[in-house]
Amino acid sequence: MRGEDTLESLSVQFEAAKLSAASGEPDKIVTIDPNVPCKYDSQLGMFGASPNITFGLLTGPQERPTILIHQARHIAKEVWPKVRRYYEYYLNEQWTLFGDAGTQLFSDWREADASCVRHAQADNALIFSLGRLICDHDLMMKFRDAFYAHHARALEKSSYVSFLRAQEAAGRLREDIGRLFEVADHFMRSYEAWVPGMTRWLLSPDMEASVSSLRLYRDDFSVLRDIYQQAFEAFCKLIRYVVLSLNAAERNDVMDFGHTAPARVSDHRRHPVGSLNRFDKLANADKIAYLCNDHAMADWADSVLDRRMRNAIGHNSVRHDLRTGQVTIDSSREISYFEFTAHVYRVLYMLVAGFSVLRAGRFTGSPDSVVPESQ
Numbered sequence: 138m139r140g141e142d143t144l145e146s147l148s149v150q151f152e153a154a155k156l157s158a159a160s161g162e163p164d165k166i167v168t169i170d171p172n173v174p175c176k177y178d179s180q181l182g183m184f185g186a187s188p189n190i191t192f193g194l195l196t197g198p199q200e201r202p203t204i205l206i207h208q209a210r211h212i213a214k215e216v217w218p219k220v221r222r223y224y225e226y227y228l229n230e231q232w233t234l235f236g237d238a239g240t241q242l243f244s245d246w247r248e249a250d251a252s253c254v255r256h257a258q259a260d261n262a263l264i265f266s267l268g269r270l271i272c273d274h275d276l277m278m279k280f281r282d283a284f285y286a287h288h289a290r291a292l293e294k295s296s297y298v299s300f301l302r303a304q305e306a307a308g309r310l311r312e313d314i315g316r317l318f319e320v321a322d323h324f325m326r327s328y329e330a331w332v333p334g335m336t337r338w339l340l341s342p343d344m345e346a347s348v349s350s351l352r353l354y355r356d357d358f359s360v361l362r363d364i365y366q367q368a369f370e371a372f373c374k375l376i377r378y379v380v381l382s383l384n385a386a387e388r389n390d391v392m393d394f395g396h397t398a399p400a401r402v403s404d405h406r407r408h409p410v411g412s413l414n415r416f417d418k419l420a421n422a423d424k425i426a427y428l429c430n431d432h433a434m435a436d437w438a439d440s441v442l443d444r445r446m447r448n449a450i451g452h453n454s455v456r457h458d459l460r461t462g463q464v465t466i467d468s469s470r471e472i473s474y475f476e477f478t479a480h481v482y483r484v485l486y487m488l489v490a491g492f493s494v495l496r497a498g499r500f501t502g503s504p505d506s507v508v509p510e511s512q
Contacts, residue, residue, distance in 0.1 A: 172206075172333045174351035174475045185351055195348060197341040206335060209270050213328035220266045221322055227259035228315055235259075253503035260314075260496035267321065267489050272338040276440055280490045283433035284379055288497050291385035298501060300381065300391050305502030313375060314495045320367045321488050327364060330357035334478030353475040358457035358464070361481040362450055368484040369447045373421040375491045377413065378498055379434070380427045394427070401426035421447070441486045445470075 173192050176185025185191055196202035219242055226235035235255070239246040242262060249255055271277050291297040304310050324331070333353055340348060385391045394416065398408035402423050410416045416424070422444050429435035449455045449466045456465045457474060464477045472480075500506055 171353075171355040173336065174333070174348065174353040174473075176351050184347070191351070192336065195336060195341065195344050196339045197344075202336070202339040205270075205272060205339065206332065209328065209332050209335060212266055212269055213325050213332075216266055217325045220262050221325075224259055224263055224318060227255065228311075228318065251503070251505045253500050253506035256496065256499040256503060260492055260499070263318075263321070264489060264492050264496065267325075267485060267492070270335075270485055271489065272335060276437060277486055277489060279433045280437040280486075281493055283431050283437075284382065284490075284494060285497070287379070287382040287386045287431070291382040291391070292501065294385040294389055294391065296391040297382065297385035301498050301502035302504065303502075305499060306504075310495060310499050310502055314492075314499065317371050317375070317488065317491045317495065320364075320371045321492075323367065324364055324484055324488065327357070327360050330360045331364070331478055331482045331484075333475065334480070334482030337475065337479030338482070348475070349473070351475065352462040352473065353478065354462075356457065356459060356474075358474070358477075361478060362455060364484055365481050366447065366450045368487050369421070369442065372442075372487040372491050373424050375494050376424045376428050377416060378494050380416065380424075380430075381413070383431060395430075399423075399426040399430050401429055437486075437490075441483050441490075443480060446480060 170188035173188040174185075175188065175191060184194055192202075219238070223235065223238040223242055226232075226238055232255075236246075236248055239258065239262075249258065268277070301310075333355070337348070380394070381391045384393050384395075388395065392413060394409040394411070396409065398405040402408045403420070403426075408423070410419065416427070419427075425438055425442055425444065429438055446455075446466060454467050457463075457477075458465065462474050463471045464474055465471050
């Protein structure tokens with residue numbers, strides 16, 4: 138193309154080889170969709186050849202999987218940019234712009250001067266938009282129900298309320314929520330990389346074995362790896378608030394970590410810890426062990442927090458083999474790339490859990506919040 142050329146003066150020509158009559162019609166034609174796993178050597182019209190047929194067979198006749206996938210794309214492309222702008226105004230305390238953005242997002246928006254109400258308004262928008270992407274609400278509610286039960290009981294203890302108000306006054310809660318928001322924004326901006334993983338959690342029960350023969354033809358491995366590591370680290374920094382609520386609820390003192398070591402800690406001789414400072418210095422695996430003192434939390438953590446995956450990523454011992462489509466972990470475990478996207482999709486559960494914890498903490502820690510009479 139030369140500088141004087143115009144679009145009207147240009148043309149595009151295509152040349153294609155013609156199949157000889159002797160060769161006949163090919164019997165293996167596969168349509169590659171980067172969002173649906175397929176089977177390279179599948180026959181025309183069979184499982185693994187057509188994305189639409191394959192997706193339908195994987196997820197069954199119900200409309201919910203299709204709706205969830207389309208909803209995820211809509212929220213990521215259309216809703217999240219508005220929520221992100223709204224939340225950034227909140228973090229920067231630009232209240233006029235925060236109100237304008239709130240009016241655009243919500244038909245029932247009401248201006249508020251109390252900081253605790255603003256915290257709730259901002260966090261509710263974030264949790265609601267992220268929560269609409271969750272496939273397994275029962276799993277998510279295991280964490281939220283357990284945490285809010287401990288939090289409600291802990292509010293009766295003066296040490297718990299005083300701690301959260303001190304954390305809010307010192308800016309620690311604001312720092313934590315800013316860090317988690319950055320991870321959430323990275324996650325949502327990278328939705329094309331992880332959205333195929335939603336399909337894994339929407340499979341029909343009888344398709345669990347069949348999916349192993351399929352392959353997802355794409356490579357966003359470095360993006361997914363970074364998202365998983367960042368989200369895992371950000372959530373583990375927030376476990377302190379959950380454990381402290383459990384301390385206050387069970388032992389009447391926010392700083393009482395008990396007299397016996399949690400069953401899952403790495404070294405029983407060094408536990409339980411005697412202070413929050415020592416708890417903050419624990420390895421993530423030991424922090425999770427304290428979280429798992431609650432049975433509901435343990436079920437949630439076992440499903441969402443893959444410590445082996447996180448350690449392998451941290452030690453740079455996870456590889457994506459483009460020839461086979463397999464992800465190798467620690468040279469001893471292999472999962473498909475499709476399965477890897479499913480692991481990273483569940484970062485969403487860490488994000489919703491983290492924002493739920495911080496919403497409760499900031500609301501309670503606000504100087505203008507009304508907290509029941511504590512002991």
